[in-house]
């Protein structure tokens with residue numbers, strides 16, 4: 001049996017490079033990764049070949065909870081890592097708890113099985129473990145991949161414990177042979193892949209140079225199984241404005257281009273968004289320091305970041321690099337924020353906030 005090697009600890013959040021294969025590698029003082037990222041982006045835009053047509057002997061299985069039919073960033077990265085590490089005889093299978101509407105072939109999946117009856121409003125991890133163990137008997141699984149994050153991280157640990165498989169948690173780096181995981185404040189553990197891999201943030205790029213087969217398949221029936229020792233109180237909807245910004249999934253942020261602050265707060269409340277702000281808006285006293293996003297404020301990773309009247313200075317962009325969808329509202333179509341944004345609305349912020357508020361009210365009345 002191989003004994004894990006103890007190596008000097010590195011900060012997993014430290015800048016890293018992307019290898020040509022798309023896996024993240026933590027190194028000091030190199031710009032190679034930026035070139036790697038550019039190459040991968042160029043490859044992302046070109047038409048792509050299918051990674052493998054099979055026949056498949058084994059599987060890399062990725063397990064995740066979906067949210068409103070979408071995969072989270074951690075799951076997308078786990079899927080990409082599973083595909084990058086798979087050889088031609090290894091199928092990449094996605095097991096989704098909940099429906100999945102994402103383009104899973106683009107993320108490297110060959111086969112997708114969804115537990116569409118899964119109800120996320122009830123806490124029943126044991127039922128999920130049972131569902132996975134049913135599937136385990138039907139496939140020759142080489143490795144199980146989970147994002148080491150919230151419900152996916154918990155399920156990965158429970159599944160490893162229930163099935164007696166060795167697991168690596170908080171994997172900071174993975175390559176074809178080994179993983180690096182934090183072992184102590186001073187040392188990391190470098191060891192061969194274990195059967196269950198719980199991947200930390202950013203271990204692989206989702207810009208793959210290939211696609212998977214993306215075939216939908218029938219999943220075993222989901223069976224509800226409340227835990228005898230757990231009293232399930234259901235999901236309590238929290239106040240998004242009392243959430244730490246780093247944990248918020250939807251952030252409405254205001255910059256110097258937002259003068260009507262009460263209107264902005266009304267909009268944020270009605271959208272159920274947490275409130276962020278640029279440094280200028282904070283320095284002006286319109287928002288608190290805890291709401292500042294950017295290099296000297298919070299680094300956020302919301303699924304949606306609505307940036308109203310924010311120019312997109314480099315220090316602000318640093319704080320939103322992990323956000324998935326950025327929507328910019330700005331009167332200046334050439335503001336740097338528009339280059340980062342997935343959608344730009346060239347509009348006065350006050351007019352847009354009024355119109356949006358109206359739409360939200362109408363939507364709520366009709367619901």
Ligand SMILES: Cc1cc2nc3c(=O)[nH]c(=O)nc-3n(C[C@H](O)[C@H](O)[C@H](O)COP(=O)(O)OP(=O)(O)OC[C@H]3O[C@@H](n4cnc5c(N)ncnc54)[C@H](O)[C@@H]3O)c2cc1C
Nearest residue numbers: 255256257278279294295296297309311313315316331349
């Ligand atoms: C060391 C250092 C650290 C910093 N750290 C941070 C940080 O952590 N976070 C941060 O945010 N900044 C930070 N900054 C400041 C940063 O450089 C910018 O000055 C700041 O982000 C600009 O804020 P802003 O975009 O809100 O304001 P402005 O630069 O004034 O831009 C306002 C934007 O709103 C648009 N606009 C104007 N009126 C309207 C309207 N009616 N409707 C719609 N759009 C409108 C304008 O076109 C413009 O694009 C830092 C700077 C330094 C030097």
